[in-house]
Amino acid sequence: MAKSSGKRRRFGAVRQLPSGRWQARYRDPSTGLLRSAEKTYPSKRDAEVALTHLEADILRGEWADPDAGKVPFAEYADAWLRDRKLAARSRERHEMVLRLHIKPDFENTPLARITTARVRSWRAGLLSRGVGEPTVVKAYQILRAILNTAVDDELIRRNPCRVKGADRYDVPERPVLTVPQVLALADAIAPRYRALVLLAAFGALRFGELAALRRRDIDLEARIVSVRRSQMETQDGRLVDKAPKSAAGVRVVSIPEEIVSDIRTHLDRYSGSGHDGHVFLGVQGGRLRRSNFRATWVKALKAAGLSAEVHFHDLRHTGNTLASNTGASTRELMTRLGHSTSRAALIYQHMTGDRDRAIADGLGAMIRESRDGGGGTT
Known part of the structure; x- marks a missing residue:
């Protein structure tokens, strides 16, 4: 039979068990029922100290139900x-x-x-x-x-995921292509994907955004592309158009005059019919998929003399770098690329269309300089 410690405590009680160890008991702050501490203690003093800690946790509101x-x-x-x-x-x-x-x-x-x-x-x-x-x-x-x-949910007192540096890793530096290399890649790839390469680089568009583009999203007279959605492929192979991840992802991007004729040719030859037809389609006329595009991409890299390590997304990275070289501010780049910041207010602080047109004109000047210098096609 367990023996009580005799002296009555202000909070809880301790008693000695037949095993000789000491048990601490206290009132559950949620139910008011008497409950025992999760473990027993080798001495009366240890049990009393445990009760002191339990009382302090309850008073601070840090007590968690051990059963939870x-x-x-x-x-x-x-x-x-x-x-x-x-x-x-x-x-x-x-x-x-x-x-x-x-x-x-x-x-x-x-x-x-x-x-x-x-x-x-x-x-x-x-x-x-x-x-x-x-x-x-x-x-x-x-x-x-x-x-x-x-x-x-008050099931545990603190999160055990406290491993320093475990929530991040150093992203290896991705390659940035030169304008001549982008133009060489556009020349080398299958003609139906030439405009895809040019828009990815000089419009800094993602593959999913390009795959989801419809004819009504492109205004060649105004030289703008409206990004309203992005295509994603589920694990079961379904293609779904979804809204961008943030409000900043919905945007209007100006394009250089120097690639307008390439896009016009593409729309005439390769795009789906009707106002809502997809701009980019596969060889068989179906939706553009990353998996089906991979072989074409690798072949074009080899023909252009570029490393097989270059990813399609590196074209967007290249476009970002080139645009920054035109003198675009950080906020202008974020708006053009569809990036949000840690400050939600910046999502709604858009730059003017005139400044984005100036960025596109700067990119166009780079294209003209490369072509005039013999580094690309005419």
């Missing part, structure tokens, strides 16, 4: 993902990362048993198994987000 953290990680993670508002493609990526890289290590682990040491060991294990660093960073970010919500 017993929820298995997989159960909580599934509910977290189900309730989270995500775009279809982002949801698929989250599900895949959870299934392949997080659940195998934490599936049946109670939330309260996930420690910083455990998280550190899990991350090191992914890297040692050859999982790419970007994927490991993504997995860590998802795990941290789930456990942040668990903290908000």
Whole structure:
């Protein structure tokens, strides 16, 4: 039979168990019911100190129900993902990362048993198994987000994802093409994709934005392209047009006069019919897909004498760099590229169309100089 300590405490009580160890008991602040501390202690003094800490946590509002953290990680993670508002493609990526890289290590682990040491060991294990660093960073970010919500739900006291530097990685510097190299690539690629290359570089458009363009989005008289949507491919192969990630992604981009004739030729020969026809289509007349475009891209790189390491997205990176060389300000570049900032207000601070036209004219001057110098086509 357990023995009470005798002296009555202001908060809680301690008693000695038949085993000789000491138990601390206190009133649950939520239910008012008497409950025992999660573990026993070797001495009366240790049990009393534990009660002092519990009382302080309750007074500070930092006490967490020890039973709440017993929820298995997989159960909580599934509910977290189900309730989270995500775009279809982002949801698929989250599900895949959870299934392949997080659940195998934490599936049946109670939330309260996930420690910083455990998280550190899990991350090191992914890297040692050859999982790419970007994927490991993504997995860590998802795990941290789930456990942040668990903290908000008062299931755990603090987030154990506290591994310094685990939420980021150094992105290798991507290549920037010269204007002659862009023009050489446009010459080398299949004619139906020439305008695709030119708009990606001199309009700084993403592949998904280009694939989603309709005829009504291009006004060659005004030399503008309206970006209203972006195409994404789901894991089951479906192509879906979606709104850009942020308000800044919906934008109007001016293009150089020097590529207008190329785009006009493309619209006449290769684009879908009607006002709503897609500007860029595959060889068989279907929607443009990254997977089907890959072989054409690699072949064009080789013909243009460029490294096979150059990605299509590097054309946008090139366009950004070239535009900055025209004297465009940071805000003008962000608007042209459809980027948001940490300050939501900047989303609504757009530059004037005249300044974007000036940037496009500066790009055009680069094209003329390259062609006049013999570095590109005429």
